[in-house]
Amino acid sequence: MRKVLVTGSAGFIGYHLSQLLLDDGFVVVGYDGMTDYYDVRIKERRHAMLSQNERFSAHVGMLEDFDALHALAMAEKPDVIVHLAAQAGVRYSLENPRAYIDANIVGTFNVMECARELGVDHLLMASTSSVYGANEDMPFDELERVETQMTLYAATKKANEAMAHSYAHLWTLPTTMFRFFTVYGPWGRPDMALFKFTRGILNGEPIDIYNDGEMYRDFTYVTDLVRGIRLLIDAAPVRPSSRDAISPGDSLSPVAPFRVVNIGNGEKVRLLDFVEAIEAECGTEAKRNYMPMQKGDVPATWADTALLQRLTGYTPKTDFRDGVRQFVAWYRDYYGV
Template sequence: MKTILVTGSAGFIGYHLADLLLREGFRVIGYDGMTDYYDVKLKQRRHAMLADHAGFVGHEGMLEDFDRLHALAMAEKPDVIVHLAAQAGVRYSLENPRSYINANLVGTFNVMECARELGVDHLLMASTSSVYGATSAMPFREGQETDTPLTLYAATKKANEAMAHSYAHLWDLPTTMFRFFTVYGPWGRPDMALFRFTRGILEGTPIDVYNHGEMHRDFTYVTDLVRGIRLLIDQVPQRPASAEAIAPSDSLSPAAPYRIVNIGNSEKVRLRDFVAAIEEECGREAIRNYMPMQAGDVPATWADASLLKELTGYAPQTPLREGVRQFVAWYRDYYQI
C-alpha cells in the first residue's frame, strides 16, 4: 500500500483528493495549517470526515514550520507527495501579500526539501491558470509563455513552477505541476464565486458581478479535477534522452523529469450564464450589483486539456448545470436551508 502525503488536506481540493485516494486503498497522511483565511469549522469538518477512514492520519501544522513538516515527512516516509496547500485567492493577494510569500514560496521550498531528502517516487504540486496572466491566445496551452502574471498570487505560483524545475533537474526528482482552472463543487471555499453567489441569492442579498458579467471562465468540477490528479500520480515524468525524443504535444522538460499539465473542462462559460445557472437551481433571481473589472482579474480563461487526455485517457466531463446542482444541494444541506 502506497503512502501519499497530501498538504492542504483540510482544504477544498485536498479534502476531495484525500477522500478519493482513501477510497482507492491508499494510506494518506494529511497536513494542514487550519488558517483562518475562511471558516475553520469547514476545514475541521472535512478533516473529521477523512478521519472516518482507517487509512487516514491528519496533522496540523504550517508549511513555513520546516521542523514540524520535516519531522512528519521523515517519520511517515511517503512514497508520493501531492502539494496542494497554499495561500489561495487572487483578490486577497491585494490585501495581504506577505501571506503569499510565506506560504507559497517558503512553504513550497520546505515541501521540496522534504521530497528531495526522501527521494519520493513522484512530487506533484498545484499551480494555477492565473500564471497565464495577460496572455490572450486561447485556449491556454502548457507550452505558452507565462511571463506576465497580473497578481502576486500568480507570480508565486509561477515561481513555484521554476523552483520545482530546478529541483527536478538538480536532484532527478520526478515532478508534475498541474494548473487548475476555476474549480467548483461541494465543500468549496466561501470566498469563491459559486459559494458567494449561492449564499447571496438564497439570502436575498446583492452579489457583486465583476466586469458587468462579461467575463468567461473554464469551470472545472472538483471531482473531475481530483480524478485527473489521481491519474497523473501514475504518470511519473522521466528525464528524456534528448529534446528530440519529446513529443510535440508534451510539456516534458528537455532538462529534467518535469512536466506541466492543465486540468480544465475545456469550455468557456460567460459569468452572466454562470449566475443564471445558480439562479435556476436556487429557484430565485439574484440581486446583481454590476462592478467594473477588479485589479488582477483577467477577462477569460480557457484550458486546452489535451495533454491530460493524452497522458491518462481522461478528460473532465461534468456539465456545468450538473455541477452547480450538486453544489446548491450540498449548500442547502450543510446550512440547513
C-alpha cells in the same frame, strides 16, 4: 499499500483528493495549517470525515514550519507527495501579500526539500491558470510562454514552477505541476464566487458581478479535477534522452523529469450563464450589482486539456449546470436552508 502525503488536506481540493485516494486504497497522511483565512469549522469538518477511515491521519502544522513538516515526512516516508496547501485567493493577495510569500514560496521550498531528502517516486504540486496572466491566445496550452502574471498570487505560483523545475533537474526528482482552472463544487471555499453567489441569492442579498458579467471561465468540477490529479500520480515524468525524444505538444522538460499539465473542463463559460444556472437551482433571481473589472482579474480563461488526455486517457467533462446543481444541493443541506 502506497502512501501519499497531501498538504492542504483540510482544504477544498485536498479533502476531495484525500477521499478519492482513500477510496482507491492508498494510505493518506494529511497536513494542514488550519489557518483562519476562512471559517475553520468547515476545514475541521472535512478532516473529521476523512478521519473516519483508518488509513487517514490528520496532522496540523504550517508549511513555513520546516521542522514540523520535515519530522512528519521523515516519520511517515510517503511514496508520493501531493502539495496543495497554499495561501489561496487572487484578490486577498492585494490585501496581505506577505502571506503569499510565506506560504507559497517558503512553504513550497520546505515541501521540495522534504521530497528531495526522501527521494519520493513523484512530487505533484498545484499551480494555477492564473499563471497565464495577460495571455490572450486560447485555449491556453502548456507550451505557451507565461511571463505576464497579473497578481502576486499568480507570480508565486509561477515561481513555484521554476523552483520545482530546478529541483527536478538537480536531484532527478520526478515532478508534475498541474494548473487548475476555476474549481468549484461541494465543500468549496466560502470566498469563491459560486459560494458567495449562492449565499447571496438564497439570502436575498445583492451579489457583485464584475466586468458587467462579460467574463469567461473554464469552470472545473472538483471531482473531475481530483480524478485528473489521481491519474497523474501514475504518470511520473522521466528525463528524456534528448530533445528529439519529446513528443509534440508535451511540456516535458528537455533537461529534467518535469512536466506542467492543465486540468480544466476544456470549455469557456460566460459568467452570466453561470449566474443564471445558480438562479435556476435556487429558484429565485439574483439582485445583481454590476461592477467594473477588479484589479488583477483577467477577462477569460480556457484550458487546452489535450496533454492530460494523452497522459491519462481522461478528460474532465462535468457540465457546469450539473455541477451547480450538486453544489446548491450541498449548500442547502450543510446550512439547513
